[in-house]
Amino acid sequence: MKNIKKRTIGGIIIIGLIIIIICLLPPIYKESQPYTQFMAAVDKNEVASIDITLSSNTFTYTLKNGSQYRTENPKYNDFKKDMLEKGIEVDEKKEMSNYMSFITIGMMGLFMIIMLHTISGREKTTIQSSSKSLYLSSVKFSDVAGHTELKKDLMQIIDFLKNPKIYKKAGAKLPKGILLYGPPGTGKTLLAKAIAGEASVNFRAVSGSDFDEKFVGVGAGRIRELFKWARKNSPCILFIDEIDALGGKRGGNISADRQTINALLSEMDGFTAGNGVLVVAATNRLQDLDPALTRPGRFDNRFAVPLPSTSKERREIIDIYTKDKRFDDSVDLDAFAKEMVGASPAVIEAVINEAAILSAADGSCVITKAMLDEAYFKQLMEGHSKKDAERQQDEIKLTAYHEAGHALLGFLFGDEITKISIVPSTSGAGGVTMFNQKKVGLYSKQELEQQVMTLYAGRLAEEVLVGPDNVTTGASNDIERASELLYDMVVSYGMGKEDSLISYSVIQAGKSVITDQILAYSERLRYDAEMIINSNKDKLKMIAEKLIENETIDGDELRKIFE
């Protein structure tokens, strides 16, 4: 905005000056004549007067009939005398006339304005080209869904950015850096922009990988340059995405990384001195962060930016991105919020956008449940659902039984199942059964056992269909997760043999002791799960058949099967 205004004003000044100059020009820019013609006029006694400035290369003469011309100044010493002798009036000036100097000053002024304009324009472009991402952020906290507590904490920091003097006067310790961590697409960048937007300060984003250099000192030099620039544009939020890329853990050049990190830390120290640059860093992988960055006194303000964990939170995000869209009666946004288990805000946004595109392509511009589903699966399966891909009939059937197994036990254990699908994905999963996360926090032993059994149910249902020798690799992920659960139950939670209240890792128990217990536990749960499946084979078959027919069924349809 500011730039545009400046430019418009500059443009008006220039145009104004040009108009003035054009108006003034005609009197001096008389038609030019060759000197010989002038001499001919002198000889014919037609010339009335001469207007001459000694230093000028031309002079103006007026004929007796009133017309004026310009011609070359011969610049010989007796020129004035010669003319006077011929009865011609001579108006001679040593320097330029007032009129001329006015014009000259005007021209020079114009020239300077043009120069200044070009220079400042050039300055603008260099800043822009070296930092495409500097701007005054217009993002506000109201644009960020969820993260309520976090936003409250950040308000404090914003207040500091707005009133640094008061805080300094109070001797308050100022934050050096803020670290936001959490899975991709949860709004870390968005929050950083919102901090800048709420505090009305400049925002600039860089990525940690920009400093990932093979050569010692290059990354560090870039950091110093960046901060120098940031201080010039302070107050300013410097957002460093993927800060985990800075540091030795990634196996780059260790000493180059060291220097880069040290440069960053010492520049950040400068912030306390009041240069008005606040570093906000983000990472998806807190565990990969260089310990130098996480030591006390560095990124002291650390905030988790988690995935939305309840359908209420997801509904908030959905509301933001559905504001300007139309839906038909088949769409229940609350149900949609439940179905999007585990989805990040970025994914939710992408799904809604994809559905909007489908509604536009269809010409209606009204989003239906079918469009939302298609959009969701496109996202979920990370690519187009391969609907048309040739798939063996028996593979489809096996996948249907596998997913039906998960759904059956999940349902019987009281889990909320939002969607079951055998739509093949480009990411390799044969099908998927989606649960609504029941809760966060403590799990009972019974709940953990049920989770293991539900995981086993996929493979066990395959066995029901094709017998133990023809099961597939489709269960590998389930088995892995079940094993992890069992390991934790036995080793850490004191839920193993005779519920021995021992941490096997603390007493450093031998591997075989642990393995034996896990094996026994696993066998028991497998047996129990098999019993449940065998006594509900009819339901299993119904779910599987419905899946083969429809490819995808939702929670309501599943409930109907059990009614």
Ligand code: ADP
């Ligand atoms: P991150 O930096 O955590 O990977 P981003 O902030 O870049 O994620 O989020 C990507 C996009 O997803 C954002 O531009 C925004 O459109 C959307 N988004 C992410 N989190 C939220 C949120 N909490 N509320 C609203 N939109 C969000």
Ligand code: ZN
């Ligand atoms: Zn499975």
